[in-house]
Amino acid sequence: MGSTFAGLNTSFMGLTAARTAVDVAGQNVANANTTGYTRQRVSQSSVASVGKAGILEQPLPTAGGGVTVDAINRLGDKFLDARVRTALSNSGFHATRATAFSNIEKVLNEPSKDGLAAQLSKFWNSWQDLSNNAGKAAGASVVVEQAHVLGAQLADGYRAIDDQWGSTRGTVDAVTAELNNAGRQIAELNDQIRKQAAAGGSTNELVDRRNLLAEHVAETAGGVVVGRSDGGIDVLVGGNPLVSGADFNEVKAVGGTTLGSDVHLEWVKHPGLAIAMDGGELAAHLSLLKPANATGTGGALAESAEAYNRVATTLAATVNDVHRTGSTFEGVTGLDFFGFTPGAPAALGLNVIATGINDIAVGAAGAGNLDGSIADKISQLGVGNLSADGQWNAFVGSIAVTSQGELRQSDLADLSYGNASGAQKAQAGVDLDEESMNLISAQTAYQAAARAMTAMDELLDTLINKTGLVGR
Incomplete structure (x- = not known):
C-alpha cells in the first residue's frame, strides 16, 4: 500500500513538472516576437528514494521519488x-x-552650380567683365547684384548651420x-x-x-x-x-x-x-x-559657421584692400566695397556698400574713366590658398573627408552590432520549431504521468474496495 501511495505522489510530481514545461513552452511561443524577450527552460532533477534502516532495511533496490522543478531558467548570456x-x-x-x-x-x-564656390566664381567673373567694359553702368550693376547674391548665400548657409546647431542642442x-x-x-x-x-x-x-x-x-x-x-x-x-x-x-x-x-x-x-x-x-x-x-578642431557645426564667417571676412578684406587703391568715375578714392553690421557674425553682417558705377573704383587714380585695372586686379583675388575661394575649398574638402570617415565608421559599427545582435538572438531568441518539439515532449510526459496516476488509482480502488469479497 505504501509503495502504491508513493507511486501516486511520483505521478503527481511528474504531472506538475510536465505542466510547468508546457506552460514555459507556451510562454516562449507567445513571446516569440516580443522585443528583448529571452527564452526560458524548466530545470528539473530527479528525487532520490527514501533511505531505509533497521528493521525496514531490505536488500531490494527501490525506485526514486519522482521529479522536482528546480527553477525556470532564463537562457541569456551576459557576455553576449x-x-x-x-x-x-x-x-x-x-x-x-x-x-x-x-x-x-x-x-x-x-x-554644384548653386554652391558658394560657384557664386564666388560668378562674382570674380563680374569684375573681369567690368574691367573690360569700364565705362558701362550695366557692368557695375552686375557686380553689385552678384555681390548681394554672394552675401545672401553666405548668410543663408550660416543660418542653416545655426538651425542645425539649435536642433542638435534640443x-x-x-x-x-x-x-x-x-x-x-x-x-x-x-x-x-x-x-x-x-x-x-x-x-x-x-x-x-x-x-x-x-x-x-x-x-x-x-x-x-x-x-x-x-x-x-x-x-x-x-x-x-x-x-x-x-x-x-x-x-x-x-x-x-x-x-x-x-x-x-x-x-x-x-x-x-x-x-x-x-x-x-x-x-x-x-x-x-x-x-x-x-586650430579648427572644435565642434563640426561651430567650425562650419566659422568657415562662413572666415570666407566673408577674407572676401571683404581682400576686395576692400584693392578697391581703396582705385578711383571712381568722380575721382573718389579710399572707398570700401563691402561693409559689416556691427555686432553680427561676419557671414550675417556682410553688406554691400557700393550701389552702382559711381561707388565702384574700377580704374587707377588719374588713369581715366575707361581704365579697368583695379577691377581686373579684384577679379584675380579668388586665386590662391589664402583667398576666400581657397579657404572655402579647403574647408569643404576637410568636411568631405571627415564625413566619409564617419560614414565608414558608422557602417562598421552597424556591422559589428549586427553580428553581436545575431549571436545574442541565436542564444536567447525563441525558435518556434524547437518550442514545438519541447511542447510535444512535455505533453507526452503529462499524458504518461496521468496514465500512471489512473493505473495507481484503479489499483488502489481494487485493493480497498474488492479485497475480501471473493468467496462470499
Whole structure:
C-alpha cells in the first residue's frame, strides 16, 4: 500500500513538472516576437528514494521519488549582452555623427552650380567683365547684384548651420531626459528583482525589461554594466554610477542655447563637474556642439559657421584692400566695397556698400574713366590658398573627408552590432520549431504521468474496495 501511495505522489510530481514545461513552452511561443524577450527552460532533477534502516532495511533496490522543478531558467548570456551594449554604444556614436556630417554637406551643397564656390566664381567673373567694359553702368550693376547674391548665400548657409546647431542642442535635452528615465526605471527594476528573488519568485521577465533598458542606456550614453550579488546591476556613465542598485543619480545638460556655447552633461548632485562621455548618441551630439577653436578642431557645426564667417571676412578684406587703391568715375578714392553690421557674425553682417558705377573704383587714380585695372586686379583675388575661394575649398574638402570617415565608421559599427545582435538572438531568441518539439515532449510526459496516476488509482480502488469479497 505504501509503495502504491508513493507511486501516486511520483505521478503527481511528474504531472506538475510536465505542466510547468508546457506552460514555459507556451510562454516562449507567445513571446516569440516580443522585443528583448529571452527564452526560458524548466530545470528539473530527479528525487532520490527514501533511505531505509533497521528493521525496514531490505536488500531490494527501490525506485526514486519522482521529479522536482528546480527553477525556470532564463537562457541569456551576459557576455553576449555586454557585447551588444558595446556595439550599440559605438553604433549610436558614429551613426549620429555620420548623419550630422551628411546634413552639413547638404548645407554646403558642394560641388554644384548653386554652391558658394560657384557664386564666388560668378562674382570674380563680374569684375573681369567690368574691367573690360569700364565705362558701362550695366557692368557695375552686375557686380553689385552678384555681390548681394554672394552675401545672401553666405548668410543663408550660416543660418542653416545655426538651425542645425539649435536642433542638435534640443536633441541633447530630449536624449538626456530619456537617459534619466531609463536610469530611473533600471533602479526601480533592481529593487523589484531583489524583492522578487528573496520571495522565491521568478525574475526572468523583470531581467528582460532591465536588460532592454540597459541597452538603451548604452546606445544613448555608452557606459558599463556591472553585476551585483543581489541580482541587481550598476550602470556607470563616464566612470561614475548612473544607477547603483536601487539608487539613481540624475544628469542634466548644461550650457547655452546659441551657436558657440559650451554644452556638456553634469551630475545634478555634483554641479560644475562635467561628465566625460565615452560613447553613445549623447557623446556624438556634444562633440558636434563644441565651440570653434583656433586650430579648427572644435565642434563640426561651430567650425562650419566659422568657415562662413572666415570666407566673408577674407572676401571683404581682400576686395576692400584693392578697391581703396582705385578711383571712381568722380575721382573718389579710399572707398570700401563691402561693409559689416556691427555686432553680427561676419557671414550675417556682410553688406554691400557700393550701389552702382559711381561707388565702384574700377580704374587707377588719374588713369581715366575707361581704365579697368583695379577691377581686373579684384577679379584675380579668388586665386590662391589664402583667398576666400581657397579657404572655402579647403574647408569643404576637410568636411568631405571627415564625413566619409564617419560614414565608414558608422557602417562598421552597424556591422559589428549586427553580428553581436545575431549571436545574442541565436542564444536567447525563441525558435518556434524547437518550442514545438519541447511542447510535444512535455505533453507526452503529462499524458504518461496521468496514465500512471489512473493505473495507481484503479489499483488502489481494487485493493480497498474488492479485497475480501471473493468467496462470499
